[in-house]
Amino acid sequence: MEVNTGTNKAVGLDFLTKKPYNPPSWATHLNPIPSDYFSLGHLPTPIHKWNLPNLPNNTEVWLKRDDLSGMQLSGNKVRKLEFLMADAVAKGADCIITIGGIQSNHCRATAVAAKYLNLDCYLILRTSKVLVDHDPGLTGNLLVERLVGAHVELISKEEYAKIGSVALTNILKEKLLNEGRRPYVIPVGGSNSLGTWGYIEAIQEIEQQLQTVPEKLKFDDIVVACGSGGTIAGLSLGSWLSSVKAKVHAFAVCDDPNYFFDYVQGLLDGLDARVDSRNIVNIINAKGLGYAINTTEELNFIKEIAATTGVILDPVYSGKAAYRFTNDIAENPKKWEGRKVLFIHTGGLLGLYDKVQQIDSSVGNWKRMEIHESVPRKEGIGKMF
Numbered sequence: 001m002e003v004n005t006g007t008n009k010a011v012g013l014d015f016l017t018k019k020p021y022n023p024p025s026w027a028t029h030l031n032p033i034p035s036d037y038f039s040l041g042h043l044p045t046p047i048h049k050w051n052l053p054n055l056p057n058n059t060e061v062w063l064k065r066d067d068l069s070g071m072q073l074s075g076n077k078v079r080k081l082e083f084l085m086a087d088a089v090a091k092g093a094d095c096i097i098t099i100g101g102i103q104s105n106h107c108r109a110t111a112v113a114a115k116y117l118n119l120d121c122y123l124i125l126r127t128s129k130v131l132v133d134h135d136p137g138l139t140g141n142l143l144v145e146r147l148v149g150a151h152v153e154l155i156s157k158e159e160y161a162k163i164g165s166v167a168l169t170n171i172l173k174e175k176l177l178n179e180g181r182r183p184y185v186i187p188v189g190g191s192n193s194l195g196t197w198g199y200i201e202a203i204q205e206i207e208q209q210l211q212t213v214p215e216k217l218k219f220d221d222i223v224v225a226c227g228s229g230g231t232i233a234g235l236s237l238g239s240w241l242s243s244v245k246a247k248v249h250a251f252a253v254c255d256d257p258n259y260f261f262d263y264v265q266g267l268l269d270g271l272d273a274r275v276d277s278r279n280i281v282n283i284i285n286a287k288g289l290g291y292a293i294n295t296t297e298e299l300n301f302i303k304e305i306a307a308t309t310g311v312i313l314d315p316v317y318s319g320k321a322a323y324r325f326t327n328d329i330a331e332n333p334k335k336w337e338g339r340k341v342l343f344i345h346t347g348g349l350l351g352l353y354d355k356v357q358q359i360d361s362s363v364g365n366w367k368r369m370e371i372h373e374s375v376p377r378k379e380g381i382g383k384m385f
């Protein structure tokens with residue numbers, strides 16, 4: 001169903017509808033421009049001040065809450081999926097294939113989006129050699145994926161490293177084609193040139209949000225986690241082309257900065273953007289012990305930020321990015337003094353369930369409530385049994 005955005009947005013009737021896409025005025029020279037998108041995210045996401053402890057004088061950190069872009073579909077992936085799913089439907093797909101780590105937020109969001117659009121979903125999930133032949137369980141993202149009926153195919157990290165994500169998705173694609181299915185493959189993290197439009201659009205959203213504040217607000221910097229590169233490609237290109245003009249700092253949680261400069265360049269070239277990735281984004285290593293592996297310090301940091309600001313960061317992406325970012329502020333306070341920074345919280349809360357054993361028992365206080373034996377009963381609301 002195609003609906004008129006203007007009227008239906010106000011009454012919330014445009015969710016899950018397909019709409020014609022018009023790019024921001026500053027992005028009309030990019031090529032190709034998607035023709036349609038599906039409204040999948042709860043957008044715009046809020047922006048608010050984030051009172052991080054120990055900021056230098058006059059440094060302001062604001063938070064863009066892309067973790068609030070939905071519930072099952074939460075996080076940054078929903079913005080890419082708006083374009084990717086429209087393409088899948090336009091191409092007549094009857095199922096989606098994608099691939100990622102065992103707690104991939106992208107795979108979970110894709111599984112939900114696929115089911116919303118009445119498509120089947122096949123997920124190739126990477127796990128350790130010792131777990132690859134066992135039921136992967138229902139922790140975190142896996143619970144959502146399995147509840148919505150995604151077909152989970154496990155592979156080991158070694159197989160993934162040896163064969164690569166493209167060949168692995170191709171194997172499954174061939175198999176499904178032979179069975180008469182019409183599969184559509186979404187690459188790791190939804191990070192191709194089409195998915196990049198999700199964060200080009202996010203920049204337009206930020207631009208429009210900034211125009212609504214009565215006192216002038218302009219961000220000097222945008223800080224965000226980077227995992228497969230699509231988010232930073234869209235953000236940095238959009239920020240460069242639009243009136244936002246903030247410097248984008250990408251904290252890479254896997255691979256290395258050079259790999260991402262090259263990968264982002266490929267995404268930009270795929271849009272005929274004619275810009276050099278090295279001129280529009282600053283990429284910093286935030287990998288720490290390795291992808292999805294946390295130090296106690298990182299997890300304690302997530303706990304402290306939650307307890308002081310109420311914002312829960314995920315352990316794999318924004319938690320690591322914010323940890324490295326705040327360390328950099330502590331080590332180089334002059335660099336950040338007086339700056340207005342927008343940190344993009346890209347979601348991933350479900351990944352935290354995979355870390356509960358590592359998060360020590362000091363999380364929150366509990367005790368048995370003290371009740372004196374002689375307290376008399378009083379009738380009231382809440383008769384639960």
Ligand SMILES: Cc1ncc(COP(=O)(O)O)c(C=O)c1O
Binds near residue numbers: 076104228230232
């Ligand atoms: C929660 C979350 N944040 C950030 C990222 C990184 O985004 P990108 O893959 O576009 O670099 C991902 C996925 O990789 C993610 O799941």
